[in-house]
Amino acid sequence: MKLSKTLIAGLASVLCLTAGGAALAAGGAEHPRDVDFSFEGPFGTFDQAQLQRGYRVYKEVCASCHSMELLSFRDLGMKGGPFWDPRWPNPNDNLFVKAIAAEFEIADIDSESGDAITRPGTSADRFPNPYANDVAAAASNGGAVPPDLSVMAKARHGGADYIYSLLVGYVRPPAGLTVGAGQYYNKYFGGDLTSAWSGDPHHVPKGGFIAMPAPITTEGQVTYDDGTRATVDQMSRDVAAFIAWASEPKQTERKQTGLAVMIYLALFSVLTFFSYKRLWKNVGH
Amino acid sequence: MAHEGDPNDPNRRDFIHIAAGAAAVGAAAAAAWPLIDQMNPAADTLALASIEVDLSKVQEGQQIVVKWRGKPLFVRYRTPKEIAEAKAVPLADLKDPQPDSARVKPGHEQFLIVVGSCTHLGCVPTFGTGEYGGWFCPCHGSAYDTSGRIRKGPAPLNLQVPEYSFLSDTRVKVG
């Protein structure tokens, strides 16, 4: 009886722990759409084909403005990653990774003269920032710095669902909303539109103004190697999955280890419980 | 005081207690492994464990120096005279006997790749100086020949030749 009270107390506390986070969902934004990604849930894994398509979208659409500086090229070739190939257990040797890295120019110093040069990337390099620094980034983007995408799926409530929703959420602004220059209405982006709304004050539209124009607008904007039809929806899904992978490449390993740990702990608990019962069998308590 | 065999003796080695104890040991071992393994080189360190060197940068008779695993690596393009000199040395004259052929790749004898760390106490030898035309270490006077072998001075061993392979005629992968 006492044990169950402990469990109930623990459960109540757990609910409070997670409530603290949930209560702070971005004010005023539409709740992200729920997408059935392959990596969701305790047994989820990434779909390698989707990650490859998502990388393609990142490279051709996003990389011109958004850095991914905490991700290295070699990470693309690691187990569970988009270009993992069992022929190269060491991702540094992966030929796809080397080819991808060579597509980027990395800032370096000439080893003889010491001049600043750029050279083709190697698998050990990180994804370069398209801008030299934040000031240059803001200057090229109307004052707003395009955020780094390395951990974007962890940096926003809703994760990959949010990223997908944002990309497809550029709808026509409702009549009565004044949209400023260089601003775009997106119903999934956080913000308070009260001051830009001239309609009924009790029905302020959800969403906010984002400085990025819709990046994925037309079908076929990216050509997929595997022949998948590149609709706006598909491209948005794929790049959201890629960013989710990039945000936590060890996700699948974490869940698989977790399953093993939970099973072991459960068995261990059962053994210990019976050991406990055996010990206390003839002792009044 | 209860004795062995008494069902009320809490110290009796019942199977269930042994099983629970064994599970505890297993859990401890499984928990200890990540704590130990995390000190092993991380993925980014291992990424730089091997590098590729473009040999077309090296002029004949010269060397380039690249950083490999935190140390300098000498990549030297030897002249035919230097190669001939290296081959002509009798093994009996060497403190650390090694034929030149064991220190280069067949068909690519003109390239000598060695770790630029003196085998005495680790100073970086200077190129092309010293009696034997190879390298000379200014710290304590070790002199290496055109095959990187120790000829004179306190260093005990030849300059280390790392593991490397030719990806093409102009590209090597070291490490």
Next chain:
Amino acid sequence: MSADHESTYVPKSAFERWMDARLPIIRMGADYAALPTPRNLNYWWTFGGILFLMLVIQIITGIILAMHYVPHVDHAFASVERIMRDVNYGWLVRYVHANGASMFFLAVYIHMLRGLYYGSYKAPREMIWILGVIIFLLMMATGFLGYTLPWGQMSFHGAVVITNLLGAIPVIGPGILTWIQGGFAVDQPTLNRFFSLHYLLPFVIFGVVVLHLWALHTAGQGNPVGIMIPKERLKQDTVPFHPYYTVKDGFAILLFLLLFATFVFFNPNAMGHADNYIPANPLVTPAHIVPEWYFLPFYAMLRAIPDKFGGVVVMFGAIFVLFLLPWLDTSKVRSMRYRPAMRWFFIIFVVVALGLGWCGAKLPDEMVFSLGEGSNGQPIGMNYLWLTRILTFYYFAYFLIIMPLLGLRETPLPVPDTIAAPVLDHDDAAKVPAQ
């Protein structure tokens, strides 16, 4: 329970005799194992063991993280991500440490509530309780310092808010603020010293825990009935700590670890905040600055008081009132098992504490419930600010008004004479005590 039990350890080998004459730690270990412990301890008593394990886990994972973390404003965030991606099992160590802090606080709150319910703070155990409150304060400091280290948006702005609280102290406040910051704002000097202190404090906690256990062994272990066990009843009322409570504690620890593992492996960021994955930007303040969940009740109290310094006083007062607990409670009966009236107030107190936590996560202006709008367009009803004030009032009233008064007024249930009595009541067969 008396503390003057003799050591029953007899060295069995030559080595043991040698050690015993020079440094009797084997004797100490054997005495702890044989320690007579009340046999009626329930599962609420397992949290001490759980807490000790959590302290060890946090120290070990923390030392490992410190092997890879870089305490510099330009590299801290990236070094944490390096741990997550490149360091072997780094993701595991990091998630264990981050979720471990939350689990540590969960366990400490349950442990403290056990103390409140069973009167564990009452004489002769006042020092155990006081040392415990000191440990709690040190834990809060350690947790705060640790949260700043990843240098995310919440880390940075949380550090700004909390250090500015000290700036609210009259006269000396601004001087102290500059001294703590090491500059005119929270910046590199602040991060570096926070790292140093975060590494130090857990070892201070460890030292205070040793004192806490020493005080416990001196006064003797409490029990759910709340009576002291006289020496002549040791044989009937107690069992040796090992193996009876080592195994019971072990089982409770495993259940706790199961809960811990579900967070670490399947929902590792549930108790954190997404904004902390945005690198710190001193020029952009997050929409809602919130501390970690375990600080929410105190954060709520802080914001409930309109005066800045008043808020600081109330917040710290809420913890300092705990020091006075042994003297505020006038009841002659320790355990609330026999204080039915007080038990209701205790339950309300727990609900109030949870409620304060809930309020801490809300904006003060947000409405709890709304009954429509007034003529000026403002909603009518109760907002979280007022709910927080009501709950804060109860929090202090519980300690300062209810506890002293009710102890004198209430009629407690009859307290059993011995531990064995209620045990024999609830187990029909006469059980043979173990020895």
